[in-house]
Amino acid sequence: MIQINDTLVSLDVVERYFLCDLSRCKGECCVEGDSGAPLEDAELAELQKVLPEVWDDLSPKAKEIINKQGVAYIDDEGDTVTSIVNGKDCVFTCYDADGTCKCAIEKAYREGRVSFYKPVSCHLYPVRVTRYRDFSAVNLHRWDVCKAAEVLGKRQGMRVYEFLKEPLIRKFGKVWYDALEQCAIEWLKTQKKY
Template sequence: MIQIDDIVISLDVLREKFLCNLDACKGECCIEGDAGAPVELDEIAKLEEVLPIVWDALSPEAHTVIEKQGVVYADRDGDMVTSIVNGKDCVFTCYDERGYCYCAIEKAYREGKTDFYKPISCHLYPIRVGDYGPYKAVNYHRWSVCQAAVLLGKKENVAVYQFLKEPLIRKFGEAWYRELEIAVEELKKQNLL
């Protein structure tokens, strides 16, 4: 582990390779699992704000869930997560003509319809950030549905932190990311990576 400010980073984030391969997984991370995506408290208002913009792109089942319980709910651990359809699909998922799953919020962002990209937990995946009071922990989350991303990351030699440069900067800032890159170079010089 290394630490930058009050953020502890697992060496797996620096060592492991990862590069999303949408052609292989078709966006399965948005539709598998037993809970929705973790949501920070300040993101709830953003999700509600963007809802009218993405409403027509959402499934009728998602409409029903949102009307009944809202855009988020507390999971079994008491954490706020996006609402889900049929016990697995995030309510903000949509499908294209190829059957690929994508985020309706991200699509609206890319079309210039909103300034909210999507929940930071989604943008950061496969990194999960744990909050432990005086410090935060940045860890690499392994999931079998992302095996194709691991293989492509190895082929292209892209580390998790490199693949997630944009969301890491969004979460922690550019100066923090520069410090991370400096730390990685130092670890490489010491043959620790």
């Protein structure tokens, strides 16, 4: 573990390689899972604010779910998460012509229609941040769907923390990220196998 302020960062975040390969996974992380994407308190208002701008990109079933229960719900663990369709797709998913699942919010952001990028938990994926009483744990979530991203990351020499530089700065700030980067460089120098 690497400790920076009140965060404990798993060595997987520093040692492992990762570079999303959407052509292989087709955005499965927005579809599969136990519940919707975890939301920070301020993000619920952001989702409601961008909803009119992304509405036409959403599936009819997603619109039905949003009309019935809203853009978010409280999951079994007591966390506020994005609403999901049929126990799978986030309500904010949309699909391109080749069947790749994408985020309607990110699409609208890239098109200049909204200023909110997407929930930070989505932006950080495959890293998950869990808040405990005295610290936050920053861990890498690994599953078969992301195997192609691990292979591509290794081929390109892209570590998880490097791939996630922008969302890690968004979540923790530039000073925090710079400290992580320095710790990573020093740690990797000591690890000949990496």
